[in-house]
Amino acid sequence: MTPSVSSLLQKDSRLTLDQLDRFARLGYLVLPGFLPEDLVERLKPEADDWVDKGLRSRSIASCIDPGGLGAPPVMELELPAHGELIAHPPLLGLISQLMDGDFAFHHLHSDRQAPDVPGKAWHHDYEQTTPDDRSHLMVHALHYLDGLDPGVSSLAVLPGSHHQVQGKRDLLHRGTEPLPGEIVLDDLPAGSTVVLHSALFHARRPQPLGQGRPRYFVDASYCATGTLWPPVKPYWRHMLRRARELSLDRGRWPELFAEHHFTEYDPAR
Secondary structure, X not given: OOOOHHHOOOOOOOOOHHHHHHHHHHOEEEEOOOOXXXXXXHHHHHHHHHHHOXXXXXXXXXXXXXXXXXXXXXXXXXXXXXXXXXXXXHHHHHHHHHHOOOEEEEEEEEEEEOOOOOOEEEEOOOOOOOOOOOOOOEEXXXXXXXXXXXXOOEEEEOOXXXXXXXXXXXXXXXXXXXXXXXXXXXXXXXXXXXXXXXXXXXXXXXXOOOOOOOXXXXXXXXXXXXXXXXXXXXXXXXXXXXXXXXXXXXXXXXXXXXXXXXXXXXXXX
């Protein structure tokens, strides 16, 4: 389904009041072809290496067994184009408008998903400290390097669901089945980005035949300052320190990689 024109944003534009209102009401923005072609072309081979060299698997293992493994040998943000993507100026300018204030980087994931990748059930990704804590904004920027079309899994979102305070997994029992009011995004050009309010329910709907092409996917998360956020990676201090050492904030976003915005890591989460 092609998103309506009013949900689109040109990459050199500022968000209009209508777009800000739509994000507040619906919980998402669709940015077709938002990333520059040269950045996309540098991100894709990095994603290939991330998967083919076992770096993604090692990163996941470090989160599953943090006590035994420690930080992985390489993190996504240490890959040059991925590090550049985190602080891509048009993206952070847009997020700054949504946040209406300072914000911090939370985490980054990258993957090259096989054509037969299973669906991912309805869920949201908001990292609340308590079940009803939604006082501050958190967003996820979902980057589709080759876009979305019938040859890859689609993205389904449930507009307005971020207004309901629910647990991340409260809709897991619905699998990836269609829900009333959903919007399916399956027709976006290469380099497109979808910005979600992190509390918006969404699902990855599998490619019907399990055939097609790989789905290049990178998601980055950012959270408003003014509260403490639970980290999702046990090596989060190492991650933020490396980002500062690499000057990924380009000297423009002093709070982006600051540690004082986070609680201690809780393995029970």
